[in-house]
Amino acid sequence: MPDILILQERIKNSILVGESDFREFKSALEGRPDNKKPRLAKKICEDIGEALVAFSNTDGGELVIGVEDDTTITGIPHSESDIEMMLNAVNSHVLHGQELPIVYKLKLTIENKIILFFQVEKGTSEIYQLPDGRVVIRKDKRTVPVRIKNLQFEQQETKSREYDRQFVDGAIVGDLDILLIQNLADNYIKGLTAERYLQQLGLAQYATNGLRLTRAAVLLFAKDIQRWHPRSQVRFIKINGTELLSGERYNVISDEFVQGNIYELIIKSWEMMRPYLAYKTEFGADSRFEQRYIYPEDACREAVLNAIAHRDYYNSNGIEVHIYNDRLELKSPGALLSTLTINDLEALDNRHESRNAKITYVLKVSKLMREMGEGMKRIFTLMAQNELQKPKLYSNTVWFTITLFNKSDFTQTQQDFLRLFSDYDLSSVQKRILVAGMNGKELSQADIYHAMNTKDRDTYDKEITSLRNQNLLQQIRTNFQAKNFAYHNKIEKSRVPRFVVQVPPDKHIRTYKII
Template sequence: MVDVLVLTEKVKNTIVLGESHFREFKSAFEGRPDNKKPRLVKSICSDIGEALVAFANADGGEILIGVEDNGTITGIPHDDTDIQTMLNAINTHVYQKQQLPIVSANKITLDDKVILYFSVNKGSTMIYQLPDGRCVRRKDKSTMPAEINQIQFERQEVKSREYDRHFVDGVTVSDLDLPLLQSIADKYIKGLSIERYLQQVGLAEYGIAGLRLKMAAVLLFASDIDKWHPRSQVRFLKINGNTLEAGEKYNVISDDSVKGNIFELIMKAWENLRSYLAYKTEFGSNSRFEQKYIYPEDAVRETILNAIAHRDYSIMNGIEIYIFDDRMEIKSPGALLSTLTIKNLYELEGSHESRNSLIAKVLRENQLMRELGEGMKRIFGLMEEQELTKPELYSNGSWFKVTLLNKTVFNQKEIEWLNNFEQFNLTKLQKQVVLLGLGNRDIAPNDIFRALNISNTETEKFTQEVTVLRKAGILTEIMTSNQAFHMAKKIKKDKKDIARYRIVLP
């Protein structure tokens, strides 16, 4: 039986937190502010079904009926029969009466107003559909259409997907890092007790014998992680050269590990790894000495975070990081989920699928993970900003690997050309323009637009970059705008296709 007081507090906290990837509010009214009237029951039921299906197909979540988008409680003006119809939407507004993994479907009273509270777990045994056969899933604060084959998964993945949600026998709150947990609870809602926080975020539930903790709570907060998971660790191997040798040629210079709960592991892994990646110390712009790294610092941190958050904890192996002279490989236990492909990730469209939905939720709400699905996109972007080759991704039946390459995007000929302009500290975009002059080639405006990866209508960006290069004396005009106009007219070409610039060596 649901503890009404606990549920009421949980709902109040949910309203305080506001809408998110995991929470949605829906009004039971419609119309202008000065002429509100009750919404049709059918419409409300559709909202309930759509939200719960979307949450179940993503990372789980909650929907409140009778609460406005801004968190104002306006209640449900409908009678008991209509309210019962809404509560039954968990059965009537799902495809062929599929059984959603419902956690709660309850009527409660807040501020003397009736509201409905529904919560659902992430699905792990089937893909859920709406009555008309459509498939939807939650992405950030929106419900998005999805193809069923995009979220199909194999039966062997069920254990992996459910691992962080199963209850752990014998563990109590005293087995957790209480100072860490209390600080996390206070950041979530000031004054919230540890027990209430664990229930609020779905990491624990009260049973007959007291508070029962899920594996996600243990992995995130255990004070002695070895007692519950022997391989919550990251291993670092520094290799002399670009190939790992065996036997007499064994070339591992150092081999060490860090372990701990997930919050500890994220911090310890980066602190340990950074010593391998620093290649020089120089006097920075803030008049202080700064460490410079082989790879973008944030790209490495994001890669480690993704590995820790999305690895398969049902496999009793740890994460391994191999640091070669020319690359770094981060290997995580567990294959890429069948709902994702390497191609999806390379397309950088924010493809996302959480193996550990509770862990991902806690990390995101503590601002350790940014928008869901954006991690890989961010890693690729940071490598590109530093002019390094894009990461390589690989997955087999046992592990997933990200390789960060210590290799520039420019070939040797381009590097030699760009070295002529080293004194100017050119940006990546400016270098792309300068490369157009390789081989003493004359340059048209449309060449520059393409080099900047913008359309030829985005003149503000074009002017900004061209002005900098012209002021530096790198880009010179060999034909005036007026001359280019007459030339284009004469040969019947677009003026922007007329070569009127040239790169000048300093």
């Protein structure tokens, strides 16, 4: 039985912090603010089932019934039989035969109000389903349906999914960087001790022989990481050329590595990596020396952070960064999780699932990581904004690799065409739209969305309006005319040509062969 006083304090702190990717509040009431009444217990049970299945299929999480979205504790005014039914929803509202990885399902009293508290771990051996067979996951702060086959994970993947939550025999609080933990605790909730912080985030648990630490706690905060994980390191290999050669043609210029706990590793690896990104030093606009970078700094920082957070720590290898003349490859130990695909990641829709749920949770709470699933989208966006080739993702049974290229995303022919617009301050998105309209090609709405690599209507309106105001894009059909054209030609309105690119009149016009 958990220490109820400690658990109550932890739940109060969680309510104070608010909802997140890992935490959801559900009211037990419904109706107008001045006329609230109890919700049907059956509906609350459905909410419990959906939330806990979604958490189990993603990174685990907490559900509190009896709390409003604004963190107000309103309680559960239901009968004991209804409350018992809600507590049993962990069994009755999942697919028959499945058992959720429940940590807590408790009825507690906080601020003289009855609430229900559920905590569930990340699933490690199967995909969980609702009674009707549906599969749901956590996306941002929402529960959403997905199509995933009900599969059994490979034994190696199961071990890697469980690794950071396991308790470490012999590890004590004195083995950790207490000053770092206390600083993080102060930023989380003022007055929280280091020990309470570890418990609050699920990194430690009191037992009869004292505080037991998880592997996540040791990996994040160990003073001597070599004792616990010898390959908590990032290796940097600089190669002279575009491929690694051997023998007499061996072309490695330097081979260095840094190591430490995860917080140390994030800092040290970035300090070592940054010089490799420098292209040249030149005068900037304010007549000061500036270093120009061949890769966006933030994209590289995000890629390193993702590798450290999501690598397979059960695997004894370390992270490797190969710096070639034309690209930078970050190799992270461990295959991509079987519930994710390269296409899922390249869709850039914030789909996520963390191998190391506890580690990524702590990094997010301490604001080193942003919203879950945003990292890959941020990398792709930054590369596109800098007009560099799209990153390449690859996974085999041993490594997950992301490759960043330092070459322009535009061909030489396209770059020549864009020089016609050099007098204009164009965004990278606007350049892609102009390139899509080379050689007088008439552009439809679908063409423009494809060129922008987004379906966001606000971005479409903003970029099209800007190009039209600069007389670089001419409308050839109004919205009404496009509707009629689509009707008579039996095509989608979004595929009706609407615009053509206008080359500045003082520029030499030629036809560009598209390569």
